[in-house]
Amino acid sequence: MCKMPVSKTQIDRLGDRLREVREDPHTESDLRLLDDYRRSFGEAYEAVVRTIRQRGEFPTGRLAKSTVSIVEKLRRESIRLSQMQDIAGCRVVVVNVVRQEQFVASLKTDFPGASLIDRRDNPSYGYRAVHIIAMISGMPVEIQVRTSLQHLWAELSEKSSDVLDPTIKYGGGPAEWRSYLTSSSKSVAAYEDLEKKSSIAVAAYEVMVAVHEDIKKATAELLEHQLPDHEVQEIRGKLEDSTRKMERAELEVQDMQDEMVRLWNVNADRLKETISWLDKLKGQKQ
C-alpha cells in the first residue's frame, strides 16, 4: 500500500511555497519534502509498469517528475500539488494509430476506472496523444501512449521549447516555427485518420477476397452439373458481381494508400523548408 509521507494539507502548502516566484532558491527542507512525496509514488509506478510489460510493451518510466517541471506546472496552472496527476508516469511509443487503439483498450481493461485524456481529437497546442491516469491505491500514475508520428511531433515541440522559446509548448514562439508545428500536427492527424480507415478497408477487402474465392469454387462445382441456362446465367452473374465488388474495394484501398503517400510527401517538403529556416536562424545567431 502506497502512503503519503505527510498530510495532503502539508503537500499543498509545500506546493504554494514552490509556486511563489522569488529571488532566493527554494529551501533545502522543501526540496527534501518534495522528494519524499515523489518517492511515495514508487509502488504505484511499479504496479503500472509491471502490468504494461505483461501486455508486451516496454515503457520508459519517469520515476518522478523533475522539480523544475513541477514548479513550472504549479506556476502555469491553478493546480494544487496534491492534485497533480503526473508526478510518476511512463511513456509507451507504439507503431501506429491502429496499435494505439488496441493498446489503449487493453489499458482500460487493466485499470478499470482510470481516466482517459484523448488529445488526438482535441490537441493541446498541436500535441496529440492519449494519456491514461491509472489510480493505484489512491496514487495517480500517468501513462502516455503515443504513436511514433505523434511522438516525433512531441519531441520537436519539446526540444524547440528548450532551445528556441519556452512558450512554444503553449502556443507561443516564432511565427514560422509555430506555423510548421501547427501544420505538421494537422498533417499527422490526417495521415493517421487515413491509416485507421485504410486498415479497416484492407480488412474488408481481405474478407471480400476470401468470399470471392468461395464463390468461384462453388460456381466451378455447380457448372460441372447439367443446369438449365437461366441458372447458369444467374450463377455467372453472381460471380461477376462479386468480381466487381472486389475490384471496387481494391481501388478504394489503393486510393487511400496513394493519399497517404501524397500527405507524407507534402509533409516532407514542408520539413525541408523548416530545416532551411532553422539553419538560417542558426546562422543569424552565430
Place this chain on the structure above:
Amino acid sequence: MIFLIEYNRSEGSIVTFRYFDDSERRKAEDSRLEIELDVNRKGVDHEVVLLEAASEDALRRTHRRYFEDLRQILKSR
C-alpha cells in the same frame, strides 16, 4: 536500467548522465536529490530527471530531446 539525467534546457544539452542497475533505485533517487539540491543552491535552471528503460537505446528513442538537437530530430523523419 535506471538513468539519471541532468539537462541544461536552454543549451539543449546533457550535463550529467549516470546509470544504475534496477536494484539500485534508492541509490539513484539519492543521487538525483543530491544533484537537485546542488542545482538549487547554484540557482541554475537544469532539469534533473530519473528515467527507467529496458536499455539506453530504448531511452534514446522515447526521450530524444535529451540526446539530439532539433535538426537531428527533424531529419530523422
